[in-house]
Amino acid sequence: MDVKKIPLNDLHEKLGGKMVPFAGFNMPVRYSSDIEEHMTVRKGVGVFDVSHMGEFTIKGPQALDLIQRVTSNDASKLIDGQAQYTCLPNKTGGIVDDLIVYKIKDNDYMLVVNASNIEKDWDWIASFNTKGAEMKNISDTTCLFAVQGPKATGVLQSLTQIDLSKIQYYHFAIGEFAGVQNVCISNTGYTGAGGFEIYCPAAQAEHVWNAIFAAGKNDNIKPIGLGARDTLRLEMGFCLYGNDIDDSTSPLEAGLGWVTKFTKEFTNSANIKKQKEEGVKRKLVGFKMIDKGIPRHDYVIKDASGQAIGKVTSGTMSPMLGIGIGLGYVTTEYSKIDTEIYIDVRGKLLKAVVSKTPFINK
Numbered sequence: 001m002d003v004k005k006i007p008l009n010d011l012h013e014k015l016g017g018k019m020v021p022f023a024g025f026n027m028p029v030r031y032s033s034d035i036e037e038h039m040t041v042r043k044g045v046g047v048f049d050v051s052h053m054g055e056f057t058i059k060g061p062q063a064l065d066l067i068q069r070v071t072s073n074d075a076s077k078l079i080d081g082q083a084q085y086t087c088l089p090n091k092t093g094g095i096v097d098d099l100i101v102y103k104i105k106d107n108d109y110m111l112v113v114n115a116s117n118i119e120k121d122w123d124w125i126a127s128f129n130t131k132g133a134e135m136k137n138i139s140d141t142t143c144l145f146a147v148q149g150p151k152a153t154g155v156l157q158s159l160t161q162i163d164l165s166k167i168q169y170y171h172f173a174i175g176e177f178a179g180v181q182n183v184c185i186s187n188t189g190y191t192g193a194g195g196f197e198i199y200c201p202a203a204q205a206e207h208v209w210n211a212i213f214a215a216g217k218n219d220n221i222k223p224i225g226l227g228a229r230d231t232l233r234l235e236m237g238f239c240l241y242g243n244d245i246d247d248s249t250s251p252l253e254a255g256l257g258w259v260t261k262f263t264k265e266f267t268n269s270a271n272i273k274k275q276k277e278e279g280v281k282r283k284l285v286g287f288k289m290i291d292k293g294i295p296r297h298d299y300v301i302k303d304a305s306g307q308a309i310g311k312v313t314s315g316t317m318s319p320m321l322g323i324g325i326g327l328g329y330v331t332t333e334y335s336k337i338d339t340e341i342y343i344d345v346r347g348k349l350l351k352a353v354v355s356k357t358p359f360i361n362k
Helices: 008-013 034-043 063-070 115-128 153-158 203-215 226-235 269-278
Strands: 018-021 025-030 046-051 054-059 082-089 094-105 107-114 132-137 142-148 172-177 181-188 197-203 280-291 301-303 308-317 325-332 342-344 349-354
Touching: 008 018, 008 034, 025 226, 025 342, 034 226, 046 203, 046 226, 054 063, 054 115, 063 107, 063 115, 063 197, 082 115, 107 115, 107 203, 115 132, 115 203, 132 203, 142 153, 142 181, 142 203, 153 203, 181 203, 226 325, 280 342, 325 349
Parallel strands: none
Antiparallel strands: 018 025, 046 142, 054 107, 054 132, 082 094, 094 107, 142 197, 172 181, 181 197, 280 325, 280 349, 301 308, 301 342, 308 325, 342 349
């Protein structure tokens, strides 16, 4: 399969980004070290180029009806300038993708989907578009920069007249940014460190990137790769599609009951409702290592007697806590907070404990 390049690919190579194939795109995984980049975002300000993500617009009188039929959350509750985390349930109890729905105004929405699922999601949503909503895939003409960290707001405020302090979590504004019109500034971060996402036209992406870095020079702003993005989202306990949720995991098993609203009908809603009434047999939990060791994707989770009770879906060494942390599915009886579990690390059973997420305080 051909690996696609994001618009600023050459710039990242010049900046010394280590480029790797990820979700079908050539992406910067790191520029310096994962830990250094992680700490830059937690304590200062860093910028991720996540232009590989997919964006679709859905417009017209049938737009909301289509979104309501394919997503689990209730998009009718959105006001203009509000975003909503949701998922696309499939017909067999799993998840096609998780995504964010942005309501620009009545009959005008933007959906932001995972890079690896752009084609899959487009085909899935289009297959339900029986009433003629206007769908457009704007992924190739849209760039997305996540400017994250406690110093991000100060850096970005110098580039726009929009009052960023008024954009609450999961809200956004559209206006002029760095001299470019029609830029979407969104407070929907994936790091728990504060900051905003900047959606801009690909044609102006380099100008916008350079403006952000010029504005953040005194705050020691740095480019950040996907390695640190993964450790940052894991400290927050956020799901990653393909690891923690996929076509075989139900929203209820994944702890996404809060984005699954039975006030309307959606794909497979009757079966998911039945699952809610009967209870799930396994649950996605966060856990912290007690013994020294790093949990990794697909490591088996066991009980004290060595019986398999589940699997690790994401794991890392937390730079903030200095211990191994992870997410994984376990049978429901082992899902309570403070339950002791064991991670099979190359044949050795290492003790861990089921933990609340986020693992760190914001």
